[in-house]
Structure formats: C-alpha cells, structure tokens
Amino acid sequence: MVASRGMPSSVEGRHNVRITGAREPLTVPAVLASRALAQPDRVALNVGGSRSLTYLEWEQRANAVATGLLDRGMRRGDRVGTLFDEHHWIEYAITYVAIQKAGAVAVPLPSRLAPSEIRWMLDHCGARGVVSDGKIRGVLDIPMWKADDLATGAADPPDAGAGPGDLAQILYTSGTTGRPKGVEASHANLTFEIGAFRRGRPLGHSEHFAHAFPIGTNAGQTMLLNSLHVHPAALVLPRFSPDRFARLIAAHAAGTVFVVPAMAMELLNARVQDRHDLSGVVLLGSTAAPLPPSVGAGLAQAFPKAAIVNYYTSTEAAPAGTTMIFDPARPGSLGRASGANTVRITATDGTPLPAGRAGEVWLRSGAAARAYHRDRRATDEVFKHGWIRTGDLGYLDSEGYLYLVDRESDVVKVGAFKVSTIHVEAAVHRHPAVADAACFAVTHPAFGTLTAVAVVKRAPVTAADLRRFLAEHLAPHEVPARVIFLDSLPRNDAGKVMKRELRQRAEGM
Known part of the structure; x- marks a missing residue:
C-alpha cells in the first residue's frame, strides 16, 4: 500500500482510514484516493486500446458522481444498482467507487440479463436507484440515472464515506444451480489482499494486464479491484473473440492475461499463437471453473514463456482460494492455499478428513467473511465460523495439493x-x-x-x-x-x- 506521507488529513478523515505501511482495514475509496495522490497521471484502465482513465481522473469523476447521488437523496447504506455494458467499463469503474464514496452499497448487474432478472435482483436487494450507461433495459420501478448526468458535483471528496466494516457491494452469483444469491462483502473484505502488498505493487513485470470479463461477475470484480492497486494498467476487451483478444495482447505487450477456461479453449482452437506475437505474456491466469489438464498443457505450448496459473475461489469465498502453476506431474490439481488462506476437506458434519479422503471443500482467509443478503438460513449453512463451504467435493494429497472431484450438485x-x-x-x-x-x-x-x-x-x-x-x-x-x-x-x-x-x-x- 502507498504510505500516507503527504496525504491530506481531509482525505484520511473522509475515508475513515489512514493509509500507512501497516496492514489495517481499508475502504475501496481510500485505496483509489491513495493511488490518485501517488500516481495521478498513471493510466488505471484502458478499454479496447482506445479509451483510457488515469487515477486522478477516476478519483475526481467518482467524487463528482458521488456528490450527484447525494444531491438526489442517496444516503449511507442505500443500495444502488449499476447497469453498464462492457464498452462502458470506464463509466462503470467511476460509478462503482462513486456509490461507495457516497456511503452507499454498489450492486453490479450483468448487462446481458433479461429485464425480469434485473428487476428481481433490484427488488431483492432493495435498491433505491440504478446508475447506467443510458441504454433502456426494460421498465424499472425505481429511478435510473445516466452516469454522465450525475457528474455535476464538485471534484472534491464528499463527506459521506463508509468505514472498512461497512457493506461495500452485493454481488449476485451466476445461478447455475438455481436462483442467484446476493453475496454481501464489506470494504475490509474487498481490500484485504490489497493491504497485504505494502512494499510493492503486484504484476510489476509489464505495463498492462489483459482480460475480457463481463461486468457483474466475480471475475470482473476481481479485475476492477486489481486495477486499483497492481502495477500495470487494466487492458479490457469489451466483447471476447480469440483474434481480437490476441491482437490486443500483442499490440500492448501485455505481460499478464486472465481468462476463464472457455476463453482458453477458444484461443487454442483458433490457434491465435500462429498469427499474433504472444511472447510477452509471462503469466496467464485461469479462473471461474476447473481448467481441463489437456487445456492447461495446450496453453503452456501456446504461451511458452508464461506460467499457467489456475485460481480457485468462489463469489462466497473470496478472497480465500488456492493457486496452482500448471504442473504436468499434477495436471488436475488446483494447488495449495497460500498466505492467509487455508483449505480443508470435511465430512458432511464438518469433521476434517485426512489426506486422500474425498469430502466437502472448505476455504478460509483472514478477511472479514461475506454473507448472503436476506437469507440467514443459507448464510448459516454456508458460512461456518470463518470457513466457507464451497459446494465442491475434493481431496487433498499428502503435500496439501487440492484436487476437485466435482460440484456436489453435478455428481x-x-x-x-x-x-x-x-x-x-x-x-x-x-x-x-x-x-x-x-x-x-x-x-x-x-x-x-x-x-x-x-x-x-x-x-x-x-x-x-x-x-x-x-x-x-x-x-x-x-x-x-x-x-x-x-x-x-x-x-x-x-x-x-x-x-x-x-x-x-x-x-x-
């Protein structure tokens, strides 16, 4: 984290946190304010190689939108939906932090949902309004504001920021096994891993990291938080296609690339390495679903200079998870827990099982736990004294490497x-x-x-x-x-x- 030396006391007070070298709870707006002060002209986000946003612009525009929300009666703890397509990643990033600067709770909504699904999520979380890119997606019963129309306030920080323990976002799960659930996360949860990097910024091997994740997904939110604190600028492709993605990576010499397995398979099937120079990629991370071993091996051939890393977590468990650099000797492993994270395998009653025995996969980190919004019963079933039941079945080998057997619901x-x-x-x-x-x-x-x-x-x-x-x-x-x-x-x-x-x-x- 950036030290607080030279940080105006007004910024510290309004964000309810001091930015120091010590690891302590932070808020998302405080992280942005610190970065804008330290590196105002550095690019934070680049969309499609044509539109960019610096940290100072992000800070000032978020302040203006936050003031606009407060002028419209938004108050601390209110829920505010965001509805942007992926061509408007910059406007989304500004709005997301602006909602939190106003002391409210951001509710990122995937733009490709049906209007009825959007209405259900907004009603479920009790949203008081929606900030959007201006496109109409069905009739809503609550106010909808265009982001640019809200940005009429001052560029100074509004005096309404929430504290680290306050609710920061409600993110809905993908709903592959039933109706989506809203997962609550506090500021302290979202910034937990950011606070761990006190002496340097991650991914320092290049000036860009690339992804094509949709807004409103757990992977997309991870990339947004990455853009607040890692060294390289986020390079976003609004709509994924193998050739466009590979062309963007090559044009900007992106050193880090993030994909989901479906994207990885499309890249391999299209043989993009035959047409584009991908030699600058030194880290390729896959997340959101298990990476088939044959796909991991194919990525290692297509990106010969890159470490192929599989990340395992969930919307409920983040930031807890495991990481695994692809190893032909352990092609199916999801790796081991690192840092403050831990993983264990349990019987159905929660009793830990020894190595080699298959059971439920439980994850834990040192971060403040998440919870389901308006679902105490499900929260009590999934969140257990800091542990999170993932719903996956797996086992640990004698060295602590995790192997998935299946989703419990898919067996x-x-x-x-x-x-x-x-x-x-x-x-x-x-x-x-x-x-x-x-x-x-x-x-x-x-x-x-x-x-x-x-x-x-x-x-x-x-x-x-x-x-x-x-x-x-x-x-x-x-x-x-x-x-x-x-x-x-x-x-x-x-x-x-x-x-x-x-x-x-x-x-x-």
Missing part, C-alpha cells in the same frame, strides 16, 4: 456408483476432434440417471468413435450413455456451462 449417480463430471470432461477433452465438452446427468428408467456429454467438434467424429475412445480412459459406468453434438455450449456471463439447459436439450431430443 451423477449411476446405479451404485458416483461419477465425477470433471473427470469425464477431462477425458473427453483429450480427443483431438473435441473443441469443447460438458458432462451432465440424464434420466434413465432403470438406473435413475446416466452420464451424457455435449460436444463441440473441431474435426469430424461420431458418437461411436468418441465412446470407443473414452472406453480406453474411463471405467464402464463413466462412459457417457449419450453423446450430443452442438455448435456451442450454453454458458452464462461468467463462462460457466448451464448444465440444466443441456439436460433439457438432451431429454427433449
């Missing part, structure tokens, strides 16, 4: 056996004709359920060919009973496969 029961969809998907991805794949359960009159797999082809292959191949790599009860071929897999904004939709498609065929 397929085939007769007396339990089949890991992650294990089946990893085997399917080994076939050279497979570009993408997802395993899921389908109903069966005798067995109850059987495994099925949806496949996107990169070369001709039949279902019979694929099943013969899989018979060499899977147990008989694991070989998919059904194979369906699709042009693409249905994914949500976070890049996760919507397996409910796949089941509906398969059973309707």
Whole structure:
C-alpha cells in the first residue's frame, strides 16, 4: 500500500482510514484516493486500446458522481444498482467507487440479463436507484440515472464515506444451480489482499494486464479491484473473440492475461499463437471453473514463456482460494492455499478428513467473511465460523495439493456408483476432434440417471468413435450413455456451462 506521507488529513478523515505501511482495514475509496495522490497521471484502465482513465481522473469523476447521488437523496447504506455494458467499463469503474464514496452499497448487474432478472435482483436487494450507461433495459420501478448526468458535483471528496466494516457491494452469483444469491462483502473484505502488498505493487513485470470479463461477475470484480492497486494498467476487451483478444495482447505487450477456461479453449482452437506475437505474456491466469489438464498443457505450448496459473475461489469465498502453476506431474490439481488462506476437506458434519479422503471443500482467509443478503438460513449453512463451504467435493494429497472431484450438485449417480463430471470432461477433452465438452446427468428408467456429454467438434467424429475412445480412459459406468453434438455450449456471463439447459436439450431430443 502507498504510505500516507503527504496525504491530506481531509482525505484520511473522509475515508475513515489512514493509509500507512501497516496492514489495517481499508475502504475501496481510500485505496483509489491513495493511488490518485501517488500516481495521478498513471493510466488505471484502458478499454479496447482506445479509451483510457488515469487515477486522478477516476478519483475526481467518482467524487463528482458521488456528490450527484447525494444531491438526489442517496444516503449511507442505500443500495444502488449499476447497469453498464462492457464498452462502458470506464463509466462503470467511476460509478462503482462513486456509490461507495457516497456511503452507499454498489450492486453490479450483468448487462446481458433479461429485464425480469434485473428487476428481481433490484427488488431483492432493495435498491433505491440504478446508475447506467443510458441504454433502456426494460421498465424499472425505481429511478435510473445516466452516469454522465450525475457528474455535476464538485471534484472534491464528499463527506459521506463508509468505514472498512461497512457493506461495500452485493454481488449476485451466476445461478447455475438455481436462483442467484446476493453475496454481501464489506470494504475490509474487498481490500484485504490489497493491504497485504505494502512494499510493492503486484504484476510489476509489464505495463498492462489483459482480460475480457463481463461486468457483474466475480471475475470482473476481481479485475476492477486489481486495477486499483497492481502495477500495470487494466487492458479490457469489451466483447471476447480469440483474434481480437490476441491482437490486443500483442499490440500492448501485455505481460499478464486472465481468462476463464472457455476463453482458453477458444484461443487454442483458433490457434491465435500462429498469427499474433504472444511472447510477452509471462503469466496467464485461469479462473471461474476447473481448467481441463489437456487445456492447461495446450496453453503452456501456446504461451511458452508464461506460467499457467489456475485460481480457485468462489463469489462466497473470496478472497480465500488456492493457486496452482500448471504442473504436468499434477495436471488436475488446483494447488495449495497460500498466505492467509487455508483449505480443508470435511465430512458432511464438518469433521476434517485426512489426506486422500474425498469430502466437502472448505476455504478460509483472514478477511472479514461475506454473507448472503436476506437469507440467514443459507448464510448459516454456508458460512461456518470463518470457513466457507464451497459446494465442491475434493481431496487433498499428502503435500496439501487440492484436487476437485466435482460440484456436489453435478455428481451423477449411476446405479451404485458416483461419477465425477470433471473427470469425464477431462477425458473427453483429450480427443483431438473435441473443441469443447460438458458432462451432465440424464434420466434413465432403470438406473435413475446416466452420464451424457455435449460436444463441440473441431474435426469430424461420431458418437461411436468418441465412446470407443473414452472406453480406453474411463471405467464402464463413466462412459457417457449419450453423446450430443452442438455448435456451442450454453454458458452464462461468467463462462460457466448451464448444465440444466443441456439436460433439457438432451431429454427433449
């Protein structure tokens, strides 16, 4: 963190925190104010290589929008939705911090949701208004303001900032297994890892880090917080395509690149390394879903100078998680907990299990815990005395490396056996004709359920060919009973496969 030497006392007071070399709770606005003071002209965010935002501009414009919100009656603790498409990352970043500068709670909404879903989230969190890019997305029953129209106030910090322990954001989960849940996070939770870097800024090996994550996702929020404190500027591609992303990386010599596995597979399938110079990438991070071992190996070949790192966390657990530099000797591992993070495997009653025994994956960090908004029962079930039940099943080896078995809700029961969809998907991805794949359960009159797999082809292959191949790599009860071929897999904004939709498609065929 930047030291407070030279920090005006008015800034310290208004953000309820001193910026010092000691590790102490911070607020998101305090982090921005500190960076704007230390590096006012440094670029924080670049969208598509054409629009940029410096830290001083971010600070001043956020102050102006915050004042505009206060002038419209917004008060400390009020919920304010944000609704921006990815071409407006700069306006979103300004608005997100502005809401918190006004003492309110930011509720990032994915722009690609249906109007009915947006209305449900706004009603669920009790939002008093929405700040947007000006595009109409259905009729709302609460005020909607365009960000630029709010920026009529002074560029000085408003005197309404929240403290580190106050609620900073409510972020909704992807809803792959049911209705999305709003996850509350305090300022202290969001800035916990920022406060850990007191003697230098992370990712100092280049001037840009690149991503194409949507607004309103956990991955997108992580990138926004990264842009507040890491050394390089955030380089954002509004809409992902393999060639555009690779071209942006090459043009700006981005040293760090973040993707989800679906993007990684598209990059490999398009063979972007044959057309673009990606030699400057020294760190490629994958997050949001398990990275199939064959995809990790492919990334290591496509980005020969890069460390391929798999990050494992969740919206509920952040910042707790594990990291793993891809290792051919441990191709399926998600790594070990580091720093203040810890991981354990438990029985259903929470009793820790020894190495090698599969059970529930629990994560913990030193940060203030998150919680579900307006759902005390679910909060009590998932958040346990600083530990977070991830909903995943896995095991630790003797050296503490984590291996996932499956999402608890995705495990397929085939007769007396339990089949890991992650294990089946990893085997399917080994076939050279497979570009993408997802395993899921389908109903069966005798067995109850059987495994099925949806496949996107990169070369001709039949279902019979694929099943013969899989018979060499899977147990008989694991070989998919059904194979369906699709042009693409249905994914949500976070890049996760919507397996409910796949089941509906398969059973309707």
